[in-house]
Amino acid sequence: MYFYVEPEVSGGFGDNTVVDTSTHPPLVSKLHYQFDGWLGDDLLETFPCYVVSALLAKEIELAGLTGYTLGDLETSKSEQFKELYSGKELPTFYWLKIDGVAGKDDFGIAEDYRLTVSEKALKTLKKGKIDEAEIENF
Template sequence: MYKLIEPEVAGGLGEQTQMDNSFFPPLIKNLHYEFEGWLGNDILESFPCYIVTEKLRREIEFEKLTGINFDNVLISKSDTFLDLYPNRELPNFFWAKINGEPHKDDFFITDKNVLAISEKAYSVLKNYNIDQADIEDLE
């Protein structure tokens, strides 16, 4: 059984993101995630990308979950973020690149461009802060 997960959106693609819009979803070459706010979740989204905290990345790698690999992401804070949280530090984040095969790997993107996760992946994620994520069973 797989679940659909729509993580917290804490910001958006920053101006230094390099992407090719001739594809759908757009092909991202370098990711810049600019925070507007943050409710503390360990997995975040800004279509078509996902980022995870370093501690969640380590656990995913330890559990040898499939359909995901990691790359660096440039993180910045918007003026709004700085006004709301002037002294808030952000943990290290990594770009979670989802490349799994549907109904085979632990992570994959559905044909409706939603992140799907296996029961094993869900059992890992639920030990972290995913309070703001919408999660439902994949039918």
């Protein structure tokens, strides 16, 4: 069984993101995720990138899942975030770079550019908080 997962969107590209928008999907070589809000999920997105909390990254690595690599990213808080969530600390996040095949690897990208995960990967993701994610059958 495989599933589509559409994670919480808590922000978008920050000023230090390096992105080539001449292709679709855009090619991101450096990710700066700027938070505008955050409902607390451990898996987030800003098209076409996914980010995971350090807690969830560790669970993913321990599970031996396929179809991804972890990378560093820069995070920041927008003025809106600072106003709405005064004093709220963010955990460390990592860039979850998806390079797997949808329906074959534990993590993949479908033809419609949505994230796909195996049943094993979904169980692993649920070890963190993914309450805001929309999940449906692939």
